[in-house]
Amino acid sequence: MYLYWVRSANRTRSLLIMQLAWLTDIHLNFVGRTEVNSLCDDIRTSGAAAVLITGDIASALYLTRYLDNFASSLQMPVYFVLGNHDYYGSSIREINDAVGKLISEMPQLIWLSACLACIPITDNTCLVGHEGLADGRLGDPEGSEVMINDYYQITELMQPSKRARLEVQHQLGDDAAAHLRSQLKQAIDASYRKILVALHVPPFPEACWHMGEKSTDEFLPHFGCQATGEVLREFALTYSLADFTVYCGHTHSSGVAEILPNLRVFTGRAKYGRPQIERLFTVE
Template sequence: MKLAYMTDVHLNFLKAEAFADYLESIKEVNPDGILLGGDIGQANSFEFFLKTMAFDLKAPIWFVLGNHDYYHGSIQEVENKARELSKENEFLFWLDSCAPIKLGHNIYLAGCGGWGDTLLGDFKNSSVLLNDHIYIDELSEISREKLGVTLRGEGLKAANKLRDQLEQIPQNAEKIYVLHHVPPFRESCWHAGKISDNHWLPFFASKLLGDALLEESMKREHCTFKVYCGHTHSGGNVSISDNLHVRTTPAKYGNPRFYVLNLEE
């Protein structure tokens, strides 16, 4: 099985022709499925991009959402839309709302977007203000304290979804692919070629996802976990343990790329 994997494509920055060319280049490799790691567009456009991709590529698209997909909207509304899309379109699967996907013999896929949950780095002393805190309803015009509470709450929801999915995967699984938007460990949170510092880490990484992955991978020592994430737009690979590997994927606005993954990889 051959997958096309991409993240942080930010398709709202592309002209129609460039979007069509991008889809054409994916079609040329004839993937059996697409893994799409979030930051697809914004609240008013991610649906259009997903439907167009589904119509054009006619292959299952397993996606998670990124923070930008909520811009100019609310978390609640965007997630309702993603859930609906997943129900009504035969090619679209919002991983947050799906049971684990069986990709091959003893190979499974799970995933959820996740949030920078403020638990890594130094949230209290960080003065970082992201566009998230202006353009996402639930995160805007609230105190710094409430922002922390909200982000930890969203982070916990995501981690609980992940735990629930991983628990449903049969014990004889040999390989589990996990797709996130937000990097799950400090060590996987590159920004501009380095690990993010304590000011940025609270918003760029999710400790709660990392804890869930580490716990589950320790319970299944004969199973390899391959985690794919993006969000920081800076790439790197790290092995957290012998069976838990994270790939953070680079990205550039206006220049979406994709990678071909062979499941035997």
């Protein structure tokens, strides 16, 4: 973290600037120790003062072990949300409990879904976030015949009918939106002008890139979260002087979606088997 002093005519104030390394969909359970060590080396030598991970870190069986090793190796704050793969082989409830226990023992791991308030990054910028898993509302959920692994691998999403599964997804989306709303309100009340938002799943159809193209209505129910997008749009329209930048992943295809003049979404590329820094950026 770098501290700069800016002098004006009558007063001195601190202005904190830092480099943040954004990673997404690193799927560490698909690679060996060499690749993980190489990723940690890249982060350490990048000049980053902290890491932001937008989900799909590993899978349920390995998640807490990888998070523990990763944070211990880096020795810097690791802000993160989980992704759908992090629950594979278990349930959302069990993994959330396990991650909650881990973060209570490792203060450098900051799970944004467990943060009631926004996280200050610099004087002007704060960070909020949530998994915001696909809520089955975008595109054509009734007509889509797509069955992704989530519906066989995550206990809560293993439902006897599409209708029952969509009800669970709607609730997950609503819970994510409520969390995001609370954090964003707190960020606005605290007068932050720049708000970084970490989500796993893209919150708008325009940000659901799939193999270099915009997702079809067939895939959108599984690739996006409408509920979080609605909250973001509402805040960006209501608080036009604040600037909102979303970082997300999930679709493994990169793109930038300009939703409003003060709201944009970066979706990460994230190749399987090649975990790397998605982007290194300066936060002011």
